[in-house]
Amino acid sequence: MKKGYFIVLFFCVSFTGKAQITKNNWLVGGEAGFFYNFNNSETINGNNSYAIHLSPNIGYFIYDKLAAGSKFDYIAGNTRSTTLLLGPFLRYYFLEKEKRVNLFLESSYNFGLDKQDKDYSNFSTKVGTAIFLNSSVALELALNYNLYRNKSIDFSSNSLSLAVGFQIHLEKEK
Template sequence: MKINTLFFLLALAFSMPTNAQITKNNWLVGGDVAFSYSKTKPESTVDSQSFTINLTPNVGYFFLDKLALGTRAEYTLSRYKSDSGTSKFDRFLISPFARYYLLNIDKMVNPFLESSYRFSLINENNSREFSAKGGVAIFLNNSVAFEASLIYFNSTSNNTYVGNHTLLLGFGIQVHLEKL
């Protein structure tokens, strides 16, 4: 019975109109917090655990219906602990992004795709970073959306031994401001 109710509510949410402000000449302001945690299995040769949190306020502009371009400031905090010691790192980045909403502008639940290229505010071994994000925006009204997303970060540098692939689970709020 619960699965039928959940299916009905999801179908209703995907079909309800809201007239969200994801149209040309509107603004997108908000941010999200994302995190990941990993721990090795007890039978592993190295006992380790890691934690990453990413805070990202953003601002964007809809140049076309459903397509926003913008920038975000990112703060990343990572902690790693293993048998050989601990390490931590904090970084500040600027990231231009492109976001595209997949469904019509009148949907209350609207999946989106986003991509960005991240620049460090402090030169960190000439790293190059790319992120891809996929998620769903749930519009609470025509201007405010709650978001849940999966975020993939790919980081490389000129040092062939330094690189990182990270998958984060993110939650955020976006405010879609109508053109003035």
């Protein structure tokens, strides 16, 4: 059975072709991550927290190597709170489209509610590596920095997270 997985993985990695990070193509995917918060809020007694983070997204390449889109964040952790956020993002790939491994930078600003209907905002920046398994599918490893704010309860937190995700790059029909 392990031999079958190895053959499939070898086929995916050995497929050649340029990545679809060019103008007028779509980007669909997401990531899952784990993060640890360093809180500086008296409301929650300054306790630190941890959570899982799921983040699907959809984007469109407005220029070669530059995508704009929307992402949804679902965050659940040890504070018994669930947060849902939605907002725009920009993503830029640094290397040429022919590269099998590419570096990217993404920034987003999301806003939404938690379980107790408290308003949140989140500024996020991430840097990562996209490893193209073929011309359309990329495995991504990223380091994320998040700044969460809630003015109504005087809450803010900073977090660093490691995330793994997949992106599917869809070529526009000609």
